[in-house]
Amino acid sequence: MIRYAASRAIHAFAVVLAVTTLTFVLIHAAPGDPLTGLRESAYASPEFITRAQRHMGLDRPLYVQYLVYLGNLFRGDLGESFATHIPVWHLLRPAIPNTLLLGAAALLVDFTVGMAVAAPQAIRPGGRLDRWLSNVTLAVYAVPVFWLGILLSMLFSQALGWLPIGDIRDPIIAAAGTTPQKVVDILRHLVLPAATLGLVGAASTARYQRTALFDALRQDFIRTAHAKGLTARVVLLRHALRNALLPTITLFGLSLPVLFSGAVLVESVFGWPGMGTLAVQSVMRRDYLVVTAAATITATAVVVGSALADLLYRVADPRTRSPA
Amino acid sequence: MTAVLSVRDLGVTFDTPRGPARAVDGVSFDLHAGETLALVGESGCGKTVTALSILRLLPDAARVAPGASITYAGADILKLEAEPLRQVRGAGIAMVFQEPMTSLNPVLSVGWQIAETVLAHKSVGRATADARAIEVMKLVGIADAEDRYRAYPHQLSGGLCQRVMIAMALACEPKVLIADEPTTALDVTIQAQILELLVDLKRRLGLSVLLISHDLALVSGVADRIAVMYGGHIVEEAATADVFAKPVHPYTEGLLGAVPRIDRPELRLAAIPGNVPPATEWPAGCRFHPRCAHAWDRCSTGEPGLVAAGANRTARCWLIEEPGRRKSS
Ligand SMILES: Nc1ncnc2c1ncn2[C@@H]1O[C@H](COP(=O)(O)OP(=O)(O)OP(=O)(O)O)[C@@H](O)[C@H]1O
Ligand SMILES: [Mg+2]
Numbered sequence: 150m151i152r153y154a155a156s157r158a159i160h161a162f163a164v165v166l167a168v169t170t171l172t173f174v175l176i177h178a179a180p181g182d183p184l185t186g187l188r189e190s191a192y193a194s195p196e197f198i199t200r201a202q203r204h205m206g207l208d209r210p211l212y213v214q215y216l217v218y219l220g221n222l223f224r225g226d227l228g229e230s231f232a233t234h235i236p237v238w239h240l241l242r243p244a245i246p247n248t249l250l251l252g253a254a255a256l257l258v259d260f261t262v263g264m265a266v267a268a269p270q271a272i273r274p275g276g277r278l279d280r281w282l283s284n285v286t287l288a289v290y291a292v293p294v295f296w297l298g299i300l301l302s303m304l305f306s307q308a309l310g311w312l313p314i315g316d317i318r319d320p321i322i323a324a325a326g327t328t329p330q331k332v333v334d335i336l337r338h339l340v341l342p343a344a345t346l347g348l349v350g351a352a353s354t355a356r357y358q359r360t361a362l363f364d365a366l367r368q369d370f371i372r373t374a375h376a377k378g379l380t381a382r383v384v385l386l387r388h389a390l391r392n393a394l395l396p397t398i399t400l401f402g403l404s405l406p407v408l409f410s411g412a413v414l415v416e417s418v419f420g421w422p423g424m425g426t427l428a429v430q431s432v433m434r435r436d437y438l439v440v441t442a443a444a445t446i447t448a449t450a451v452v453v454g455s456a457l458a459d460l461l462y463r464v465a466d467p468r469t470r471s472p473a
Numbered sequence: 474m475t476a477v478l479s480v481r482d483l484g485v486t487f488d489t490p491r492g493p494a495r496a497v498d499g500v501s502f503d504l505h506a507g508e509t510l511a512l513v514g515e516s517g518c519g520k521t522v523t524a525l526s527i528l529r530l531l532p533d534a535a536r537v538a539p540g541a542s543i544t545y546a547g548a549d550i551l552k553l554e555a556e557p558l559r560q561v562r563g564a565g566i567a568m569v570f571q572e573p574m575t576s577l578n579p580v581l582s583v584g585w586q587i588a589e590t591v592l593a594h595k596s597v598g599r600a601t602a603d604a605r606a607i608e609v610m611k612l613v614g615i616a617d618a619e620d621r622y623r624a625y626p627h628q629l630s631g632g633l634c635q636r637v638m639i640a641m642a643l644a645c646e647p648k649v650l651i652a653d654e655p656t657t658a659l660d661v662t663i664q665a666q667i668l669e670l671l672v673d674l675k676r677r678l679g680l681s682v683l684l685i686s687h688d689l690a691l692v693s694g695v696a697d698r699i700a701v702m703y704g705g706h707i708v709e710e711a712a713t714a715d716v717f718a719k720p721v722h723p724y725t726e727g728l729l730g731a732v733p734r735i736d737r738p739e740l741r742l743a744a745i746p747g748n749v750p751p752a753t754e755w756p757a758g759c760r761f762h763p764r765c766a767h768a769w770d771r772c773s774t775g776e777p778g779l780v781a782a783g784a785n786r787t788a789r790c791w792l793i794e795e796p797g798r799r800k801s802s
Contacts, residue, residue: 369575372530376570377641378563381555387589391580455520467625468579 151311161452168448173215182207182233183435199466205231228438237442240427247317247425252408254339258347263326263354290352294411298345298418312340315420342419346411349402355416357400361393395466405451476503477681478545478649484538485522485531494752496522499704502647509675509682511692514702517749520685524653529561564594567642571654573634577626583637585620594645609640613670621743625678632663643674651686668695691726701725704760705752705777711786721788723765767792767800
């Protein structure tokens with residue numbers, strides 16, 4: 150077990166390092182640099198630009214920049230934003246919980262909706278409801294996430310006016326509201342982005358879960374459960390679903406990268422002040438260090454999340470534990 | 474003798490791509506209080522389908538013939554609503570299956586799987602159900618029952634899993650136990666132990682047992698009566714001693730020929746020639762006639778009914794009407 154944990158940790162570290170390196174190289178390889186705007190300005194003299202370049206360390210060879218960056222990173226120093234001169238950590242810190250909140254809410258939507266759609270399908274496979282739900286999930290699955298986001302915001306925000314969009318909170322409530330009012334306000338802002346991100350995931354969860362549940366319901370032990378007089382509900386929830394959840398836990402681990410990349414689009418569509426929005430802004434400005442830090446943190450979250458999924462699998466499936 | 478379970482005119486058809494498969498056809502029998510009735514026949518003759526019909530556990534693809542009835546405790550199981558049916562399952566009639574490993578849920582502890590059966594039928598708390606689970610685990614001879622309670626199926630041997638299945642079946646004190654090839658998946662030495670356990674429990678608890686097996690020799694020491702199945706029919710039913718002393722149906726005769734005899738080892742094992750046709754393609758007339766040494770033209774045209782073939786025994790064969798046609802071997 151300790152050996153397993155150790156090899157897992159080394160693996161995780163390697164992944165995060167690879168992502169950091171790749172992002173660092175790619176963003177530098179992209180045309181333009183943080184000083185592009187300055188160069189095009191009529192007011193900046195060439196000497197000033199050279200000085201700024203030296204100040205930012207951009208005049209040094211790339212591998213030196215990279216090693217310096219890594220050295221700082223290991224000391225916990227993410228550097229300073231070129232665009233705003235704010236420490237990168239100060240930019241990221243408020244964005245991280247926002248993205249985690251969005252991601253968690255989306256996962257909740259993903260798995261509850263996915264399950265709720267899959268269960269009636271698996272119980273009556275080939276029936277009218279099954280075919281109808283299959284078509285709906287396929288359609289949602291095929292829809293681009295930003296398009297779904299725009300559609301939902303047009304419907305529920307613009308047309309019906311039920312829910313707010315843009316930012317995570319209403320400035321007036323945030324300034325003058327009571328705590329319950331503030332919580333409700335954040336939740337109301339959360340609904341549409343979380344639904345957008347969650348529904349796309351729910352479509353694939355439902356398709357996956359339908360098969361898993363279908364298979365579980367045809368196992369011998371389901372017949373035993375019926376034979377001993379359990380109610381249909383207990384057979385479904387305690388016996389079939391528990392077994393069908395095992396592959397879904399793996400799916401959960403695999404879906405994390407998709408979740409984060411989806412979050413980038415959804416945050417941009419809804420103006421959600423998370424890491425995705427920050428990353429997109431920073432890429433536009435070639436704000437190298439912010440982009441790299443966002444990628445590093447996202448990679449860490451994915452790696453930690455999939456380790457958690459593994460652990461969860463071990464808890465949920467006694468067969469992975471050593472025999473007694 | 475009173476029947477605790479009466480099956481009448483049971484027919485089960487599966488819709489298959491090759492047409493309807495008549496897996497079970499016109500099966501009737503009574504299970505009397507405190508007796509062991511063995512249902513014996515080759516693979517595919519309809520034993521499991523018959524057993525599953527009794528607790529309405531057949532897959533959705535199966536259709537039960539409209540005239541069939543299965544009477545238990547004064548009610549027709551085939552007509553029960555969901556809740557009374559659930560109460561019969563496990564508490565009135567319990568079942569043990571062929572594959573103990575796959576018949577237990579791999580992600581739940583075996584003790585809990587027994588306890589949840591108790592909770593499904595009795596208004597008791599979790600502690601009482603757990604205590605009952607441990608009690609029946611001891612009853613079926615599981616050592617260290619308290620420790621084994623927490624074990625998962627993959628941590629136990631096949632024999633232990635089958636003991637757990639039996640404990641689970643007995644947890645709510647059913648009147649009838651249906652055991653579908655309870656020993657087939659086990660090692661030979663374990664087979665004898667499990668069979669012995671069933672016999673012992675049946676006697677101590679006053680159970681009525683429907684024992685299903687493809688092995689006539691195995692049931693001979695256990696069963697009070699034997700019903701022999703072939704091609705979805707019961708072809709002969711008689712007391713065990715009568716079956717062995719003088720089989721009426723040529724198929725039973727053939728099965729007996731396949732039973733090794735310790736007292737007369739010089740007798741060769743006579744296997745029955747040919748194969749069982751698929752259930753979509755029963756031949757006209759008697760379903761056994763293509764494999765029967767005695768068959769004559771009547772056997773390929775008319776289907777014999779199940780008729781009395783002596784005191785307390787029935788069989789489905791034209792030889793009963795025309796015993797002169799029997800060829801001496
Ligand atoms: N789900 C099903 N779909 C189609 N045909 C089926 C199905 N289940 C059983 N049958 C058919 O019903 C017939 C009887 O099967 P059954 O399982 O009752 O045999 P069995 O006597 O229990 O044999 P075994 O000794 O192999 O367990 C077989 O011909 C089989 O092909
Ligand atoms: Mg069978």
